[in-house]
Amino acid sequence: MRAAIKAAEAARMIPDGASVMIGGFLAVGSPERIIDALVARAARGLTVIANDTARPGLGIGKLIDAGCASRAIVSHIGTNPVTQQKMLAGEIAVDLVPQGTLAERIRAGGAGLGGVLTPTGLGTVVAEGKQTLALDGREYLLELPLRADFALLRAHEADYFFNLTYRLTATNFNPVMALAADCVIAEPDEIVPLGAIPPDAVRTSGVLVHYLVERRH
Amino acid sequence: MDAKELIARRVALELHDWTLVNLGIGLPTLVARYVPPGIRVAFQSENGIIGFGARPPEGMEDPDLTDAGGGFVGALPGACSFDSVTSFALIRGGHLDMTVLGGLQVDAHGRLANWKVPGKLVAGMGGAMDLVAGARRVVVAMQHASRGEPKIVPTLTLPATAARRVTLVVTDMAVIEPTEEGLMLRERAPGIAVEQILAVTGAPLSIAGEVPEMRLAPASAVVETGAVPG
Numbered sequence: 001m002r003a004a005i006k007a008a009e010a011a012r013m014i015p016d017g018a019s020v021m022i023g024g025f026l027a028v029g030s031p032e033r034i035i036d037a038l039v040a041r042a043a044r045g046l047t048v049i050a051n052d053t054a055r056p057g058l059g060i061g062k063l064i065d066a067g068c069a070s071r072a073i074v075s076h077i078g079t080n081p082v083t084q085q086k087m088l089a090g091e092i093a094v095d096l097v098p099q100g101t102l103a104e105r106i107r108a109g110g111a112g113l114g115g116v117l118t119p120t121g122l123g124t125v126v127a128e129g130k131q132t133l134a135l136d137g138r139e140y141l142l143e144l145p146l147r148a149d150f151a152l153l154r155a156h157e158a159d160y161f162f163n164l165t166y167r168l169t170a171t172n173f174n175p176v177m178a179l180a181a182d183c184v185i186a187e188p189d190e191i192v193p194l195g196a197i198p199p200d201a202v203r204t205s206g207v208l209v210h211y212l213v214e215r216r217h
Numbered sequence: 218m219d220a221k222e223l224i225a226r227r228v229a230l231e232l233h234d235w236t237l238v239n240l241g242i243g244l245p246t247l248v249a250r251y252v253p254p255g256i257r258v259a260f261q262s263e264n265g266i267i268g269f270g271a272r273p274p275e276g277m278e279d280p281d282l283t284d285a286g287g288g289f290v291g292a293l294p295g296a297c298s299f300d301s302v303t304s305f306a307l308i309r310g311g312h313l314d315m316t317v318l319g320g321l322q323v324d325a326h327g328r329l330a331n332w333k334v335p336g337k338l339v340a341g342m343g344g345a346m347d348l349v350a351g352a353r354r355v356v357v358a359m360q361h362a363s364r365g366e367p368k369i370v371p372t373l374t375l376p377a378t379a380a381r382r383v384t385l386v387v388t389d390m391a392v393i394e395p396t397e398e399g400l401m402l403r404e405r406a407p408g409i410a411v412e413q414i415l416a417v418t419g420a421p422l423s424i425a426g427e428v429p430e431m432r433l434a435p436a437s438a439v440v441e442t443g444a445v446p447g
Contacts, residue, residue: 078340123380
């Protein structure tokens with residue numbers, strides 16, 4: 001059996017300046033307790049890779065409010081005026097990536113692929129400075145893999161091997177990020193005994209998960 | 218009937234039976250209210266669900282069940298949830314029959330700009346670039362003009378969402394089809410004359426014969442019976 005850790009221990013493992021992938025879509029499926037612990041330890045200089053920066057006071061928005069992040073690689077910041085203001089003030093660098101391209105770049109990073117060829121972004125500012133390839137008469141943009149030092153996931157259930165399940169639209173980027181970071185930390189809603197999760201229901205194998213945060217008390 | 222309802226009811230006629238459709242945030246969301254009788258459509262939300270339903274009653278919301286705008290939704294019988302990689306494989310991989318998106322500008326080549334206004338607070342493209350690049354049909358649902366300023370322009374002055382020519386533009390005044398030969402004026406809104414449309418259109422519009430008045434989907438209440446309504 002592997003032991004679970006406290007959210008504060010997870011936050012201490014993540015040094016200032018680290019790159020962190022964080023699951024969630026407008027904070028749905030984000031590991032709120034790890035985020036709270038990062039804010040509590042006043043983390044600085046994080047590069048956050050995520051779908052969005054949620055809203056002020058919510059999910060990744062709390063990291064933005066507290067000044068924990070110096071860079072965000074995301075598809076959208078329209079729901080978070082604090083991110084927008086900090087971007088204009090030069091306090092945070094924001095790299096905007098089309099959402100599907102973000103998902104595939106993370107997938108490539110975790111799947112040993114050298115890049116992704118996508119039609120998304122052709123003929124737009126996204127294509128600036130990037131290589132394009134024509135294959136079978138269609139043009140594609142070469143997008144490079146993304147990896148991070150840490151992936152911070154929110155799962156629904158975890159068992160004692162750290163096998164994970166996810167729920168509904170809280171799934172989003174969590175499963176793909178589990179493959180694309182050097183250290184994967186999962187925050188589950190529930191921890192259940194071995195065998196309680198049928199093999200078909202496991203979405204992320206426990207072999208990919210380095211640390212599990214305790215269940216909410 | 219206000220302008221948004223008019224646009225939504227005209228766009229609803231573009232829904233094809235037994236297909237997957239993605240509605241953008243805002244005005245496009247209204248299209249789901251006017252699915253014509255006998256048309257069975259599965260709606261996808263790019264945060265990871267096919268077959269979302271109406272918002273549950275107060276206190277019954279599931280915090281893990283939301284739409285792409287972050288609002289609480291339900292799941293219809295037969296719904297399916299999935300991760301972001303799968304969601305965008307559906308969008309980019311030719312599995313999406315149609316996406317309906319809002320627009321800031323459409324130009325004479327039928328290119329869409331809908332994600333950024335330079336000098337204003339940046340929102341980001343979210344899933345819009347993938348949707349326009351990947352959907353089989355892209356329908357733009359927008360007001361014809363903004364405070365008298367044309368939104369249909371000779372060349373985009375705002376950053377493009379994709380190089381691709383959109384399939385159809387539906388506004389509160391007209392239905393316009395971008396073609397290789399340019400923008401074709403196909404229909405006009407009830408009570409709107411062709412001259413009125415031309416007066417607030419910045420790009421050349423071609424007219425082939427009589428321009429009929431646009432038909433609208435009935436203003437019927439949506440009955441939710443399954444992930445593929447109907």
